[in-house]
Amino acid sequence: xxxxxxxxxxxxxxxxxxxxxxxxxxxxxxxxxxxxxxxxxxxxxxxxxxxxxxxxxxxxxxxxxxxxxxxxxxxxxxxxxxxxxxxxxxxxxxxxxxxxxxxxxxxxxxxxxxxxxxxxxxxxxxxxxxxxxxxxxxxxxxxxxxxxxxxxxxxxxxxxxxxxxxxxxxxxxxxxxxxxxxxxxxxxxxxxxxxxxxxxxxxxxxxxxxxxxxxxxxxxxxxxxxxxxxxxxxxxxxxxxxxxxxxxxxxxxxxxxxxxxxxxxxx
Numbered sequence: 001x002x003x004x005x006x007x008x009x010x011x012x013x014x015x016x017x018x019x020x021x022x023x024x025x026x027x028x029x030x031x032x033x034x035x036x037x038x039x040x041x042x043x044x045x046x047x048x049x050x051x052x053x054x055x056x057x058x059x060x061x062x063x064x065x066x067x068x069x070x071x072x073x074x075x076x077x078x079x080x081x082x083x084x085x086x087x088x089x090x091x092x093x094x095x096x097x098x099x100x101x102x103x104x105x106x107x108x109x110x111x112x113x114x115x116x117x118x119x120x121x122x123x124x125x126x127x128x129x130x131x132x133x134x135x136x137x138x139x140x141x142x143x144x145x146x147x148x149x150x151x152x153x154x155x156x157x158x159x160x161x162x163x164x165x166x167x168x169x170x171x172x173x174x175x176x177x178x179x180x181x182x183x184x185x186x187x188x189x190x191x192x193x194x195x196x197x198x199x200x201x202x203x204x205x206x207x208x209x210x211x212x213x214x215x216x217x218x219x220x221x222x223x224x225x226x227x228x229x230x231x232x233x234x235x236x237x238x239x240x241x242x243x244x245x246x247x248x249x250x251x252x253x254x255x256x257x258x259x260x261x262x263x264x265x266x267x
Contacts, residue, residue: 010035015247028247032079043069045178047086059107063100064169068225082121087142087167092128101169184208186249
């Protein structure tokens, strides 16, 4: 049995902004490639549904995660994907996002073989949009509403909780936790993209909207399965060699100050 290797040189990951027609529906497109050795990839919750097209395999929809999943990618594997904005995938899914939580299914099971367009995930989504129903305004703005003062909205807390669960696959509190941790990851990836090492854990916790370092430690263990220091080492090793994540971390960093201002230390 070949032992998986966490090698920076043997693995590439590049994110790009979607085509204009998918802006607001898709946050990023991405390409992942392995080299001559297997690659151990840690999927962590990000509040999103992903459409993944792997070379030599059926296209798949990966639902929102509630915990970490470690996958070993074989050598010489290419994966092309799109990451939907939280809540936005319901526009093209044809079923509640909650039905895909912690699940990976072949696209053909949901959309049928006719939905496949040359294995290009952006074209597959554009194809689905042509027959999609009008976007749900609550679903489209679910992240904005999540951090809003909802007492002024024409939605009860119970109704909002149901809508959030159906459109994102996660309850509001769980989605808040996931997005806060994604801000932490964005801070780390932004530093690496500038050729710097991320700051200390206490500073990163404060910048990401956590009450303190202990709060970050608890959430990191919950969402990644390892400690923050282990997660930082793993991220630096894999992403510090030129991986491109700007399409993901820029919008999240724009949210960071707002989250801290409106929900300081909210667990």
